[in-house]
Amino acid sequence: MLSEWLAPRAAALESSGLTRRLRPRPAGEDLIDLAGNDYLGLASDPRVVEAAVAAVRAWGSGATASRLVTGTTELHAELETALAAYAGHEAGLVFSSGYLANLGVVTALGGPGTLLVSDEHVHASLVDACRLARSRVEIVPHNDVEAVGKALADRGEPHALVLVESVYSVLGDAAPLTALADIAQQNRAVLVVDEAHGLGVTGDGRGSVAAAELAGVEHVVVTMTLSKALASQGGVVLGPGVLREHLVNRARSFIFDTGLNPAACAAALAALQVLEAEPHRPAAIHTAAAKLAAACGVPPSAGAVVSVPMPGPRETVQAAELCLTNGVRVGSFRPPSVPDGVSRLRLTAHAGLSDAELERACAVIVSAVKEVS
């Protein structure tokens, strides 16, 4: 029964070049990686690895229960304090993924009395959060501050959230945060900024909200994943203490989910300590991103993500395969991961790439794109 049901769907995906396939990655492979999000190269840093190992020895292999039962260890508390202090916020609440952090904050603040104004390019986790929130949702054109202002001003709801990313995960461009925070304030709304691609990358690592001097401002809330520059797993919501309190009581993706694994907590904390002690690290990401963008003839990135538009989904996959054959792994993004329907190669710059690796990667990518286009 299930095969009859699913076979036509699989065929439709295949015929439009949109089938996704899992490709298990062997340990220690010898490739130039421009697809992962280990922006600072900390996933294999001995300080981070050893911290995770020590946490397993001290706390065991899992958190054992929800954060509200036995799942909050001293490590969770330390990580929340450290993340909030680093990014300039009063308080933080750690979730077991960035996806769940986004679901948690939007659903806990959402509901019939809250309008959600969402940029058309926000990550799937914010899209799903809108779907779950039982709020009216207005999707506005990308980075259109005027449209945000109009949606907020015309609303009947007493409350509103504006949902954006600081550095967009597929496009690699930046949100106009100062203008968005102003328009949100004028309209008594809260700006929620997903800094998944800002933490460890922009504003010397502290993110774009801190760089725009908006950290700690009452109507600006930040979410982050710990799975990219911090080389671990997990997510966090940062903002006023009163918000943290509310989320502990109302965010279902916090309450009904097992706490973040202690090993992941310790790894993220160790990575954050490396980042604080070595603030020069993010600069290398920008140098690498600029070289990749120039070689591919696309606009510079606001962070690590370099987005290369392709003629279609098939060409995108073919180009990524060609790159892989030549020792360079790149990301390929196709609908539905691209809201505007434009398939793209997604290149992520890393701090640890040597000049020779970058040069080789650029040559391989440019030649692959030419061959399939």
Ligand SMILES: Cc1ncc(COP(=O)(O)O)c(C=O)c1O
């Ligand atoms: C912008 C953005 N938000 C949220 C997430 C989800 O974070 P996590 O992987 O920790 O669930 C991601 C990526 O995975 C992302 O790119």
